[in-house]
Amino acid sequence: MPLDHGMLVGVIGSGAMGSGIAQVAAAAGHRVVLADANPGATAKARANIEKGMEREVGKGRLTRDAADALIARIDAQPHPLGDNLSAFASCGLVIEAIVEDLAAKQALFRKLESAVPADAVLATNTSSLSVASVASACTESQRVLGLHFFNPAPVLPLVEVVPWLGVDQSLMPAAHALMKHWGKTPVFASDTPGFIVNRIARPFYGESIRILEEGIADVPTIDWAMKELGGFRMGPFELMDFIGNDVNYAVTRSVFESFFYDPRYKPSLTQRRLVEAGFLGRKSGRGYYDYRDGAAMPAPTKDPAVAQRVFERVLAMLINEAADAVLMRVASPADIDLAMTKGVNYPKGLLAWADAIGVSKVLAWLEALQDEYGEDRYRPSPMLKRVGRFGGAFFQ
Numbered sequence: 001m002p003l004d005h006g007m008l009v010g011v012i013g014s015g016a017m018g019s020g021i022a023q024v025a026a027a028a029g030h031r032v033v034l035a036d037a038n039p040g041a042t043a044k045a046r047a048n049i050e051k052g053m054e055r056e057v058g059k060g061r062l063t064r065d066a067a068d069a070l071i072a073r074i075d076a077q078p079h080p081l082g083d084n085l086s087a088f089a090s091c092g093l094v095i096e097a098i099v100e101d102l103a104a105k106q107a108l109f110r111k112l113e114s115a116v117p118a119d120a121v122l123a124t125n126t127s128s129l130s131v132a133s134v135a136s137a138c139t140e141s142q143r144v145l146g147l148h149f150f151n152p153a154p155v156l157p158l159v160e161v162v163p164w165l166g167v168d169q170s171l172m173p174a175a176h177a178l179m180k181h182w183g184k185t186p187v188f189a190s191d192t193p194g195f196i197v198n199r200i201a202r203p204f205y206g207e208s209i210r211i212l213e214e215g216i217a218d219v220p221t222i223d224w225a226m227k228e229l230g231g232f233r234m235g236p237f238e239l240m241d242f243i244g245n246d247v248n249y250a251v252t253r254s255v256f257e258s259f260f261y262d263p264r265y266k267p268s269l270t271q272r273r274l275v276e277a278g279f280l281g282r283k284s285g286r287g288y289y290d291y292r293d294g295a296a297m298p299a300p301t302k303d304p305a306v307a308q309r310v311f312e313r314v315l316a317m318l319i320n321e322a323a324d325a326v327l328m329r330v331a332s333p334a335d336i337d338l339a340m341t342k343g344v345n346y347p348k349g350l351l352a353w354a355d356a357i358g359v360s361k362v363l364a365w366l367e368a369l370q371d372e373y374g375e376d377r378y379r380p381s382p383m384l385k386r387v388g389r390f391g392g393a394f395f396q
Contacts, residue, residue: 003121003174005181007092008033010116012108014076017125018097019045020153023052026073027154028182033087035079037098046076052154081108085115092117093178095147096134097125100250105129106137113138121171123147127198128254131191132164142168145175148195149184150343157185158343164191185342187335193258196331196339198251200350202265203317205248208236209268211313217306219288224300225307226314231347236314237288241281245274245288263377264321315353316365320381322350326394327383333394351394354384363388 009025011018014036022034022045036042050071056062062070079087088094094116098104109122116122122144124134135144146162159179163172172188179186189195194202208222217225223235240248249271256265274280274287281287289297322340326333337349354362363384370378380388387394 003171003178004092005029005178008090010035010088010091010094011097012036012081012088012094012112013097013099013125014038014041014045015097017149017151017153018095019049020151021095021097021125021149022074022076023049023070023154024149024182024184026070030073032074033079033091034074034076035081035087037081039078042076042078046071046074049074049076083111085112088112088116088120090117091120093121093123095123095125097149100126100128102129102133105134109134109137109144113140113143119143121145121175123175125149128194128251128258130164130193130258131162132166135164135166141166143171145171146189146191146195147175147179148189150197156343156345157183158197158339159184159186160189160195160197160339160343161186162189162191162195185338187331187339189335189339190328190330192328192330194251194255196325196336197343199255199330200318200321200325200336200340201344202252202255203321204236204314205240205271206252206265206268207314207317208310209270211310212237213268213270217310218298218301220298220300221303221306222310224302225310228302229307229311230315233345233347240271241287241289241291244280244283245271246280249275263375264379266377312365313369316362316369317378319350319354319362320366320384323354323384323387323394324381326351327381355393355395359384359388359393360391 009030010033011022012035014034022032025032034042034045053067053071057064057067094112096105096108098108105124112122124131124146125148126134127148131146135141138144145167148160148162150156150158161175176186193199211217211222212219219237223237226232226235249267252267256267259265278284279286282291285292322336325336333351337351340346341349363380366378366380
C-alpha cells in the first residue's frame with residue numbers, strides 16, 4: 001500500500017481539526033479533497049484557511065504565490081457524503097476527522113472502503129476511541145490505522161501514529177515517514193485508551209481538581225503554582241477552560257470507562273457539575289474563571305509552601321502515568337517524552353524530568369500520597385518502583 005508524496009489526499013470532516021489537517025497536507029504539496037456532511041461547512045473551512053494564509057503572508061512567513069498555491073490545492077467544494085463518496089475515488093489516503101462517535105465513524109468507513117482504490121489507506125483521527133473498533137467496520141481492515149493530530153493541526157507538530165491488531169505492518173514506517181514529510185513530529189503509540197498524550201495528561205487536570213476539592217489551594221493559586229514552579233505555559237484550570245470543560249470531561253470519562261474504571265482516571269464531580277451548569281469555559285463565558293465583560297480575574301495566593309505542595313503532587317502523578325505507559329508498552333520512553341513536549345507543550349519530557357529530580361524522590365512523593373490516602377489512585381507504577389528503588393534513571 002503506497003503512501004506516495006504526490007498522492008491525492010482526502011479529508012472527511014471540515015471542522016477545526018479536519019480543515020487544519022487539509023491545510024497541513026496541502027502545505028506538503030498534496031492536492032486535497034475536503035468534505036463534510038454539513039453543506040455549508042466546507043465553504044466556511046476554506047474561508048478560514050484563506051484568512052490563515054492572509055495572516056501568514058502579512059507576517060512574512062509565506063509569500064503570496066505560495067499561499068495562493070496552497071489554497072488552490074484544496075478542493076473544498078460541497079461533496080455529498082451520503083452513499084456517494086465518488087470525490088475520493090482517486091485518493092491514496094483518506095483521513096477521517098468527524099464527530100467522536102463510534103457508530104458514525106464505522107458507518108463512514110464501511111461506505112468509504114468501497115469508494116476508494118483497493119490500495120488506498122484509511123486513517124482515523126480519533127482521540128479517544130480504539131482504532132480496532134473503527135477498523136472492524138471494514139472488510140479490508142488491514143489498511144486502516146490511526147493518525148491522531150493535535151489542535152490546531154497546522155501549529156502543533158505532534159502526530160500519534162497508531163497501529164491496531166490487524167493492521168498491515170508495512171504501513172507503519174510508511175505512515176511515520178509521510179508525517180515527517182508533512183513537517184510533523186510522529187510517534188508510535190499502541191492502540192490503548194487515550195494513546196500517549198490523552199492518557200498521560202489526565203492527572204494534570206484530575207489531580208489539580210482533587211487539590212481544589214480538598215481546599216489545599218484555589219483555582220488561581222494552583223494555576224500559578226504549575227506555571228511558576230513547573231514552567232507550564234497554562235495552568236490546568238486555564239487549559240480546561242480553553243479546551244472546553246465538556247470536551248475535557250468527555251475524554252476523562254472515555255479513558256476511565258475504557259480502562260475498566262481504574263480509579264487513577266476517575267472523573268471529577270466538580271467538573272461534571274460545571275458541564276451540567278453549562279459553564280464550559282471560554283466558549284460559554286464561564287468555567288473555572290468568569291470571562292464575561294466586567295468580570296475580575298481572581299489573584300493567586302503566592303505562598304511558596306502551598307505552591308511546592310501543589311506542584312510536587314501533580315508532577316508526581318504525571319510522572320507516574322508516564323512510567324506506567326512505559327511499563328505497558330504504550331510507547332518508548334523517548335516517544336513518550338517527545339509526545340508530551342510536542343503535543344501539549346510540556347516544558348520538559350516527564351521521564352527526563354523524573355531523572356533530573358531523582359526517580360527515587362518522585363517515588364517517595366507517590367508512596368507518601370498512597371500512605372496518606374490509602375487509595376489505589378496513588379499506587380506507584382511498578383516501573384517507577386523498579387527504576388526508583390535502585391537509584392536508576394529512565395534515560396541512562
